[in-house]
Amino acid sequence: xxxxxxxxxxxxxxxxxxxxxxxxxxxxxxxxxxxxxxxxxxxxxxxxxxxxxxxxxxxxxxxxxxxxxxxxxxxxxxxxxxxxxxxxxxxxxxxxxxxxxxxxxxxxxxxxxxxxxxxxxxxxxxxxxxxxxxxxxxxxxxxxxxxxxxxxxxxxxxxxxxxxxxxxxxxxxxxxxxxxxxxxxxxxxxxxxxxxxxxxxxxxxxxxxxxxxxxxxxxxxxxxxxxxxxxxxxxxxxxxxxxxxxxxxxxxxxxxxxxxxxxxxxxxxxxxxxxxxxxxxxxxxxxxxxxxxxxxxxxxxxxxxxxxxxxxxxxxxxxxxxxxxxxxxxxxxxxxxxxxxxxxxxxxxxxxxxxxxxxxxxxxxxxxxxxxxxxxxxxxxxxxxxxxxxxxxxxxxxxxxxxxxxxxxxxxxxxxxxxxxxxxxxxxxxxxxxxxxxxxxxxxxxxxxxxxxxxxxxxxxxxxxxxxxxxxxxxxxxxxxxxxxxxxxxxxxxxxxxxxxxxxxxxxxxxxxxxxxxxxxxxxxxxxxxxxxxxxxxxxxxxxxxxxxxxxxxxxxxxxxx
Numbered sequence: 001x002x003x004x005x006x007x008x009x010x011x012x013x014x015x016x017x018x019x020x021x022x023x024x025x026x027x028x029x030x031x032x033x034x035x036x037x038x039x040x041x042x043x044x045x046x047x048x049x050x051x052x053x054x055x056x057x058x059x060x061x062x063x064x065x066x067x068x069x070x071x072x073x074x075x076x077x078x079x080x081x082x083x084x085x086x087x088x089x090x091x092x093x094x095x096x097x098x099x100x101x102x103x104x105x106x107x108x109x110x111x112x113x114x115x116x117x118x119x120x121x122x123x124x125x126x127x128x129x130x131x132x133x134x135x136x137x138x139x140x141x142x143x144x145x146x147x148x149x150x151x152x153x154x155x156x157x158x159x160x161x162x163x164x165x166x167x168x169x170x171x172x173x174x175x176x177x178x179x180x181x182x183x184x185x186x187x188x189x190x191x192x193x194x195x196x197x198x199x200x201x202x203x204x205x206x207x208x209x210x211x212x213x214x215x216x217x218x219x220x221x222x223x224x225x226x227x228x229x230x231x232x233x234x235x236x237x238x239x240x241x242x243x244x245x246x247x248x249x250x251x252x253x254x255x256x257x258x259x260x261x262x263x264x265x266x267x268x269x270x271x272x273x274x275x276x277x278x279x280x281x282x283x284x285x286x287x288x289x290x291x292x293x294x295x296x297x298x299x300x301x302x303x304x305x306x307x308x309x310x311x312x313x314x315x316x317x318x319x320x321x322x323x324x325x326x327x328x329x330x331x332x333x334x335x336x337x338x339x340x341x342x343x344x345x346x347x348x349x350x351x352x353x354x355x356x357x358x359x360x361x362x363x364x365x366x367x368x369x370x371x372x373x374x375x376x377x378x379x380x381x382x383x384x385x386x387x388x389x390x391x392x393x394x395x396x397x398x399x400x401x402x403x404x405x406x407x408x409x410x411x412x413x414x415x416x417x418x419x420x421x422x423x424x425x426x427x428x429x430x431x432x433x434x435x436x437x438x439x440x441x442x443x444x445x446x447x448x449x450x451x452x453x454x455x456x457x458x459x460x461x462x463x464x465x466x467x468x469x470x471x472x473x474x475x476x477x478x479x480x481x482x483x484x485x486x487x488x489x490x491x492x493x494x495x496x497x498x499x500x501x502x503x504x505x506x507x508x509x510x511x512x513x514x515x516x517x518x519x520x521x522x523x524x525x526x527x528x529x530x531x532x533x534x535x536x537x538x539x540x541x542x543x544x545x546x547x548x549x550x551x552x553x554x555x556x557x558x559x560x561x562x
Contacts, residue, residue: 001020001022001068001069001454001455001484001485002020002042002066002067002068002122002123002455002485002487003019003020003066003067003068003069003088004017004018004019004020004066004067005017005018005020005038005041005042005045005064005065005066005067006063006064006065006066007037007038007041007063007064007518008062008063008064008065009055009056009059009061009062009063010037010040010041010044010054010055010056010062010063010064011034011037011040011054011056011516012034012037012056012507012514012515012516013034013037013041013056013515013516013518014056014515014516016038016516016517016518017518018038018503018518018520019520020485020487020501021485021500021501022481022485022500023478023481023482023485023486023500023501024477024478024480024481024486024488024498024499024500024501025485025486025487025488025499025500025501025502025503026488026489026490026495026496026498026499026501026502026503027487027488027489027490027502027503027505027518028489028490028491028496028502028503028504028505028529028533029504029505029506029507030505030506030507031491032507033505033506033507033516034505034507034516035489035505036459036489037505037516038489038505038518039125039457039459039487039489040054041064042064042066042123042125042457042487043125044064044093044095045064045065045066045091045092045093045115045119046066046091046115046116046118046119046120046122046123046125047093047103047112047113047114047115047116047117047118047119047120048116048119048125050093050095050101051095051099052095052096052097052098052099054095055095055096055097059097060096060097061094061095061096061097062094062095063092063093063094064092064093065090065091065092065093066090066091067088067089067090067091068088068089068091068122068455069087069088069089069454070084070087070088070089071087071454072121072122072452072453072454073089073118073121073122076117076118076121077089080105080108080110080114080118081108082105082106082108082110083106084106085106089105089106089118089122090104090105090106090107091103091104091105091115091118091119092104092105093115103115105118120453121452121453122453122454122455123453123455123456123457124453124455124456124457125457125459126440126444126456126457126458126459126461135427135428135436137413137414137426137428140393140412140413140414141407141408141410141411141412143414143443143447144366144369144370144373144393144412145366145407146447147369147372147373147446147447148365148366148368148369148370148373149369150362150365150366150369153358153361153362153365154362154408156358156361156362157355157358157359157361157362157408158406159358160351160354160355160357160358161355161358161404161405161406163351163354164348164351164352164354164355167344167347167348167351168348170344171341171344171345171348174333174340174341174344175341184330184334185331185334188327188328188330188331188334189331191312191323191324191327192324192327192328192331194308195308195312195320195323195324195327196324198304198305198308198320200305200317200320200321200324201317202317202318202321203317204301204305204317205302205305205316205317208298208301208302208305209302211298212295212298212299212302215294215295215298239274243267243270243271243274247264247267247268247271251264305317305320308320352402355402355404356403356404356409359404359408359409359410360409362408362409362410363395363408363409363410366395366408366410366412367395370393370395370412371393373393373446374391374392374393376446377391377439377442377443377446378390378391380441380442380445380446380476381438381439381442383472383475383476384438384441384442384469384472384473384476385438385468385469385471385472386418386435386438386469388417388418388419388420389416389417389418390416390417390424391414391415391416391424391439392414392415392416392424393412393414393415394412394413394414394415394424395410395411395412396410396411397409397410397411398410398411413426414427415427416430416431416439417430418430418431418432418435427439432464435464436464437461437462437463437464437465437473438465438469438473440461441458441461441473441476441477444456444458445476445480453484454484454485455484455485455486455487456480456484456485456486456487457486457487457488458477458486458487458488458489459489461473461477461488461490462490462491462492462495465492466492470492470494470495471494473492473494473495474492474494474495474496474497474498474554475498475557477495477498478498478499478500478554478557478558478561479561481500482561482562491533492533493530493533493534493547493550494550496526496529496530496533497530497547497550497551497553497554498554498557498558499526501520502520502521502525502526502529503518503519503520503521504518504519504521504525504529505517505518506519523551526547526551527544527547527548527551528544528547529547530547530550530551531543531544531546531547534546534547
């Protein structure tokens, strides 16, 4: 769960520290006070997209830091070299005024992509965009698959579909009009002939460059080798002769001195090394047999290779050889295109069969899950004061050829009827704002029952909800909070009353600047805030008594659930 959140210089929040509790945590406050900034900070610290607009005006950077229990992220920590400290993870995200950022987990720098992966294990944030996603019927099949847990069937289908697509791309590549085919064949033929004539060999260019460098410096090499050999061996005062003379002197006296005997031994070794060096230099001398014809041949070959590399945009002869092989293969495909296409068409039939077989298994898994999903969502919606609701997961086979697509052979969309006597229709046309919020909450509740993510965040999930429906939403959030930690931004007294912990977000002005504070409320503070949510600024004995009554009723309701 999320233990605490530190916010520094984010939007209108100069500095705030919030200690979150188990159960349902509700954040309330005036519209525009900055309630969503807390969610924005949490979104940033769990790897969400950020920008320099997040930084408070006049500050050089902003910081969001959160402390989480590490239980849900043990595998991630092991994979990313992060050691939990006392069972917790301290996650930090900074953004500078020029848009640069940095992420750390327990002091270890991590990339934003790593942080997103970690964040998905720790927090599930449901924002106002989720409702709009529900209106996108293209996403309904993803919701159904998430509920069905049909990952095995879906993966098998995607493997079959990718193989089918690869074959289709090959067919498309080989299927072209006669003029295009002729022009491509002419181009490939010219390229193959030119590269074939060059008789390319891997590694040749490097060998030629070494030989060219040797040839260009031939005279200098000969002069150096001759001088070295003369100094070592070819002169009366050569190093070998002088060493031999020194040994002659030492041989007369080494029997009388241990030191001279040791020196004689060292000179003996030196004499042998000098003779070896002289022979090596002589061998090099003998190999320095250059001719102008060889130099011209080497330079001409290098020029040809470099011209071909430039012409065909290749880095070296290895890439030229690869280009030749690919061009020859493409040319053969064109020359024998009818045969290749026939083989691909034969393969297509088998691949289509594989796709349909995998799609049928996926469809069966979806059909089974669709009935259960509708049943559970209807029950959740009835709990949310929609007693006459009908919810249908409508599945239809794809009609466009070949009868299957990227997500299988099904079209899926959710239909609903909010009132008795009405036929289910598209959610986008039937659901009001409040009904949409409740449908979203119902889906999240159904999906979240087996969700391993320990913290769920709802940003104004109660939009468009009031009255008895608001009370039911509050109860549903409180029930969820009995199994996992829940954070909820709300403006409804019914939801605030159900909180296990409540926080007041307040905005004020000092010295021409705007500041936002976050305060955890005690019982008296909660009573006062719920009275404000009910009656506005006109807080009276009646609204205060009503707030206390709501708190007592919430306590009694929660007591019955345990």
